[in-house]
Amino acid sequence: MMLFNILALLPFLARALAGYLVHDSSFVPDYVLEATLDEIQIDCEPRLSVIFNGTYPGPTLHLREGQTTWIRVYNRMRDKNVTVHWHGLSQRAAPFSDGTPLVSQWPIPAEHFFDYELRPEHGDAGTYFYHSHVGFQQLTAHGALIVHDANQPPYRYDDDITLILGDHYAESDDKIEAGLLADPFKWSGEPSAIIFQGNSGNRSFNAAPDLTCTPHVVEVEPGKTYRLRVISATALSLVKIGIEYHEELQVIEADGAYTKKVIVDHSQVSSGQRFSYLLKTKPAKDVCKGEKSGFWIRYESRDRPQEITGYALLRYRCGKSQSLPTSLPDSPPITLPETTNNYLEYILEGLTNKKHDGFPRLSEVTRTITIQINQVLTTGNYANGTLNGTVAWAQNGLPWKESVQAADNQVPYLIDIYNTGRTPNYTLALEHNGFDPETKVFPAKVGEVLDIVWENNNGPTGGWDFHPMHIHGQHFWDLGSGNGTYDAHQNEKRFRHYVPVLRDTTILYRYATKGVPHTTAGWRAWRIRVTEENVGAWMMHCHVAQHAVMGMATVWVFGDSAAILKKFPTVPFTQGYLQYGGSAYGNDTNYPVMNHYFESM
Numbered sequence: 018m019m020l021f022n023i024l025a026l027l028p029f030l031a032r033a034l035a036g037y038l039v040h041d042s043s044f045v046p047d048y049v050l051e052a053t054l055d056e057i058q059i060d061c062e063p064r065l066s067v068i069f070n071g072t073y074p075g076p077t078l079h080l081r082e083g084q085t086t087w088i089r090v091y092n093r094m095r096d097k098n099v100t101v102h103w104h105g106l107s108q109r110a111a112p113f114s115d116g117t118p119l120v121s122q123w124p125i126p127a128e129h130f131f132d133y134e135l136r137p138e139h140g141d142a143g144t145y146f147y148h149s150h151v152g153f154q155q156l157t158a159h160g161a162l163i164v165h166d167a168n169q170p171p172y173r174y175d176d177d178i179t180l181i182l183g184d185h186y187a188e189s190d191d192k193i194e195a196g197l198l199a200d201p202f203k204w205s206g207e208p209s210a211i212i213f214q215g216n217s218g219n220r221s222f223n224a225a226p227d228l229t230c231t232p233h234v235v236e237v238e239p240g241k242t243y244r245l246r247v248i249s250a251t252a253l254s255l256v257k258i259g260i261e262y263h264e265e266l267q268v269i270e271a272d273g274a275y276t277k278k279v280i281v282d283h284s285q286v287s288s289g290q291r292f293s294y295l296l297k298t299k300p301a302k303d304v305c306k307g308e309k310s311g312f313w314i315r316y317e318s319r320d321r322p323q324e325i326t327g328y329a330l331l332r333y334r335c336g337k338s339q340s341l342p343t344s345l346p347d348s349p350p351i352t353l354p355e356t357t358n359n360y361l362e363y364i365l366e367g368l369t370n371k372k373h374d375g376f377p378r379l380s381e382v383t384r385t386i387t388i389q390i391n392q393v394l395t396t397g398n399y400a401n402g403t404l405n406g407t408v409a410w411a412q413n414g415l416p417w418k419e420s421v422q423a424a425d426n427q428v429p430y431l432i433d434i435y436n437t438g439r440t441p442n443y444t445l446a447l448e449h450n451g452f453d454p455e456t457k458v459f460p461a462k463v464g465e466v467l468d469i470v471w472e473n474n475n476g477p478t479g480g481w482d483f484h485p486m487h488i489h490g491q492h493f494w495d496l497g498s499g500n501g502t503y504d505a506h507q508n509e510k511r512f513r514h515y516v517p518v519l520r521d522t523t524i525l526y527r528y529a530t531k532g533v534p535h536t537t538a539g540w541r542a543w544r545i546r547v548t549e550e551n552v553g554a555w556m557m558h559c560h561v562a563q564h565a566v567m568g569m570a571t572v573w574v575f576g577d578s579a580a581i582l583k584k585f586p587t588v589p590f591t592q593g594y595l596q597y598g599g600s601a602y603g604n605d606t607n608y609p610v611m612n613h614y615f616e617s618m
Contacts, residue, residue: 037590040132041608046089048078052099052125052149052158059157060185060210060217061230066157067099067149067190074181074215074250075160078147082139082167085615091130098124101133102150103162104289105273105521107489108551109137111614112585113431113594113601115489116150117556119422120572121431123597124151129604136615142166143273144246144291146181152419153190155562159183159250164273171368172269172278174295177244178235180329182286182316184208184252185217197566198420200396202408205563207323211254211316218316218327222341233329234341235314239301244269245294249286252562254318255483255524259283259351260331261312266294268361272492272520275368283353285319285360287485289522289560298333305335311342315351320483320527357483358526363497363511365518376494376516377466377546379509384467386451386459387503388412389537390484390525390559390569391474399477409568410559413450416568417457417558430458430572431554432595435587438578458554459573463580465547468496469557470503471525473539481527484559484569486541491551492519496542500528503540522560552576552584586612 038044050069057066057073069075080086092099102116103109111134115121125131141164148159161179185208186193196203210217216233225231237243245266249256259282260266268279270293284292304310314329328345390412397406409416434440441453441460451459461467475481495517496508525541532538558570576584585591590612593601603609 037610037612039608040603040611046087046132048086048088049091050075050088050101051091051093053093054097058227058229059212061220061226062187064187065189067094067097067154068157069160073157074183075147075158077161077163077179080135080137080162080164082137082142082164085134085136088133088135089130090125090133092125092127095127097127098151099154099158100124100150101147102489103133103135103145103147104487105143105145105291106135106137106141106162106164107555108491109141110135111612112553112591115555117489118151119419119427119429120554120556122429122594123432123599125602126598129598129602130609131602132609132611134611134614137164139167141273142170143270143275144179144248144293145273146248146250146291148250153194153252153562153566155250156184156186156190156252161246161248163246171275172244172295173242174244175241177246179246179248180214180235181248181250182254182256183212183250184254185210185212186252193563194566197563198407198418200407202404202406207321208253208325211251211256211318211325211327213314213316213327213329216329218329221344223343232314232327232345235329235331236334237298237331238334239298239304241298243296243298245296246291247284247286247294248291249288251288253288253321254325255285255287255320255357255485256316256318257283257285257353257357258314258316259353260296260314261350262299263296263312263331266296268365269293269295271361271365271518272522274492274519276518277366277368279361279364281361285357287483287522287524287560288562289485289487301335304333310335310339313346313350315349315353317353319355319357357524358498358528363515366516367518375546376512377544378512379505381466382468382544383465384451385470385505386467387470387472388571389472389474391476391535392478394477404478410564411568412571413452415452415457417570417572418566418568420566429554430456430574434554434574434578434581435591435595438582440576440578440581441574457572459571461547461573461575463547463549463552463576467545467547468505469493469543469545471541472502472537473525473527474537475532475534477534479531479534479536481529481532481538483527484525484561484564485522486525486557487522487560488543488555488557490553490555490575491545492521493543493545495520495523496544498524498526498539498541500539502537503542508542547575549576549580549584552580586614
């Protein structure tokens, strides 16, 4: 039975307002996620994996605009931390609830639980997902999160279908992570399969030993319009998807923002990205009375040394029993394009001005921060095509590794601001291209408009890679991408009659595979307005899990301590969040004491 030592907290509770509550047995969260380390079947083989609620992928969560949702996350593991990051909804989580360990919150200790408070605002309706933000756990510890419109959606459709993609590695998370951090460095290798809504789709229905390696079956009715929500929770893969005999998809959403309709013939998603497409199914006379009522969905990875492929099946409900195909196609029934760097570039616009007004023009930009990304050798050397030593991914030569911060007993940045009242040295940062070398943070002031330019450098090996760059907190206006280097004035001409949609994950592409070492070729630019609404400590990082483990991450603090403390509650409302395993984290013997942030606003 759970006990609660209420006497110890009487001094705080005496001063507490309605927003400061004990989550005892009378408190019922809207959702419960239980993180466990279990052996599960993936791609028809067993794997020890961190999962939520015993399934892979985890359960789909449904939120609604303007409503507060409480999600309790139990860490049932005995010797591992866990967090949950609400990918794309950082700004709608209560303080200390972004799920970024050592940045916005302490991780959830083993055999503890934490109650996350989320409140999407009007205009947030769209497709998101949740995942652990500890180590390599995101590989399997993830699930879809859908924010529903408070009113009628702007596009009409009969039903929606959620499809979440993942990668499969046979080796354990711990072994992969250890290799990435080792001396000598050991790369994870390419995934052995792409997982499409839980199935790898690389063996036929007749030949597979269990369902996990068969094609996932997507069932539809003829003459209907479906919203396909495609979520990429891959660790590494950039994936293209096409549907046999269904060459038209209509893009209506990107990263949680409705867009003006754009017609495409296939989907392309990289880790962290989400798109919604309208799919109009064929009339019954064409599919139910014809020769074929099942059509292959083909998916293929791109821009990696090895192409990973698989199949799903779009099957029409025709009112009669239908047998599944006995074999996979001998050759792909769909030809997917090889090029990746032109997908929806300079095309997507917000559907309405309400969410996307206020797009700052170049004349309003107060600072441009250029961040060059490349591999660095922290020990050893690169010789004869082999990396001999420890390898990191760095931003302007500086990696940020969760493992290093943990080993140094780093207090989460947001919590350190609460404890000390100090924020990074802005003046010092201006002398170092926006970076404070003492705190390892990029600071920005309320009122600033930032252009952040990510540059792709091929480092000591001469090999370029692609990087899906993701922001926590308020979404950015995506300024596009290109080869070479960024020309702000030339690029700004594109926005004379076009306002880019707000995004949270866009790709820094590669434009060649190999070249002269230490050459910069390729950029991606974002524009961000720092306001009182987005003050806090936020990450911006590559969403390739291996790259993040290896240091491809940055931490930003928006606002000074006065602005942050003004927005967020102070002691006693934050008391239980400030220590690892503090009173905001429950366990078998203690109820958590939580601040109800959105109810007290």
